[in-house]
Amino acid sequence: MTTMAASGPLAGLRVFDLTRVLAGPTATQMLGDLGAEVIKIEKPGSGDDTRGFAPPFMPGSRESAYFTGVNRNKRSVTLDIATPKGQELALALIARCDILVENFKVGALAKYGLGYAQLHERFPRLIYCSITGFGQTGPYAPRPGYDSLIQAMGGVMSLTGEPEGLPQKVGVPVADLFAGLYGCIGILAALRHREQTGIGQQIDIGMLDTHVAWLANQGMNYLATGENPPRLGNQHPNIVPYQVFATEDGHIVLSIGNDPTFQRFCQAFGLAPLLADPRFATNAARVENRALVTESLAPVLAAHPTAWWVDKLEALKIGCGPINRLSEVFADPQVIARGAVVEMARPGAENDRVKVIANPVRLDVTPVDYRLPPPLLGEHTAAVLGELLGLDDAAIAGLRAEGVV
Secondary structure, X not given: OOOOOOOOOOOOOEEEEEOOOOHHHHHHHHHHHOOOEEXXXXXXXXXXXXXXXXXXXXXXXXXXXXXXXXXXXOEEEEOOOOOHHHHHHXXXXXXXXXXXXXXXXXXXXXXXXXXXXXXXXXXXXXXXEEEEOOOOOOOOOOOOOOHHHHHHHOOHHHHOOOOOOOOOOOOOOHHHHHHHHHHHHHHHHHHHXXXXXXXXXXXXXXXXXXXXXXXXXXXXXXXXXXXXXXXXXXXXXXOOOEEEEEOOOXXXXXXXXXXXXXXXXXXXXXXXXXXXXXXXXXXXXXXXXXXXXXXXXXXHHOOOOHHHHHHHHXXXXXXXXXXXXXXXXXXXXXXXXXXXXXXXXXXXXXXOEEEEEOOOOOOOOOOOOOOOOOOOOOOOHHHHHHHHHOOOHHHHHHXXXXXXX
8 A cells, every 4th residue: 555656636746744733734745645746745753733633643653643643644754844955855756746845934935945935936837835824915814823722713602612611722633624625626716727727836824714614604793784693502593403413312413404303393393383483483483582492392302312312313314313422433334335444554564454444535537546554754754755765775874964854
């Protein structure tokens, strides 16, 4: 598996990856999964910060689970771009690349001759994606960006949590992840433009921008009314009932998306009299009377265990589902059937297999492949410098002695 040739739709493209932590590596892993060759540039001696975000470590290794999750299909090259020789090597490698992705602070790479304006003049076909907290312009541009900070400033924390409780961040770093995915979308669009014109461009991704963009219905609710949407816990702002209910032995999510489905639910479970009440007749009425709807349905849901409800509601084609812990998620037959976990070969390691979460993009002609397990720090330095720049062992040894690689 570690030697297989790329077979995805981006095979033949090469990425110079100057990203670390999560947003940028998410974008470059997606490019790698789709077939691009990704050269991950890391600082000698320490590498990507997430190598140290542990425990937990992956079984049989000292690699953090965090790093492992977003760095497959990449070749790790250690290179100190703060040194003149490191900058020369970087430029020589960039000359052989199609895409550069970075998440340094605004203007930081210009100090090393690696800013967009500097490289665009020299390599006009280069596609240059910058992922920062607040984008390249605006009063906040110089500020660092962190996931929880962006979740707070971008409004999602004000929408998440119980009505009387504290604002809550989402349990996974969605601000980072969305920025990385939007960055990948921008890169793919820029590739299409370059195909037509021969010219590259800069993609400017601000985490706050992407966070505001995915406020979706809640953002539109505000724009339509001028009113701040309240926190509703596990209830939906625009659909009722669409929420968590307690069952006899746990909890269930009940998702009733339209009036015919609500009628079917009521008729099946002894609630038909509610249908004559105008407060229950339409979704709009139920949203206006959400507390009454919840109070009316809660005792019915609490009368039976979760598995009973899942069985009955699925038979009626009414949306429902248990609230799974991760142990239950990864044991779920649908998750297993869809291949959500992939084992990759890791030759030479104490544990020669590593499990990673699969890429969810399904392409039937050019599917995602899993060529390279997440790399050790600097694992591919000699190979990449030899293949792309023609440096021999002695030259690379000299660079190592100087601390350049």
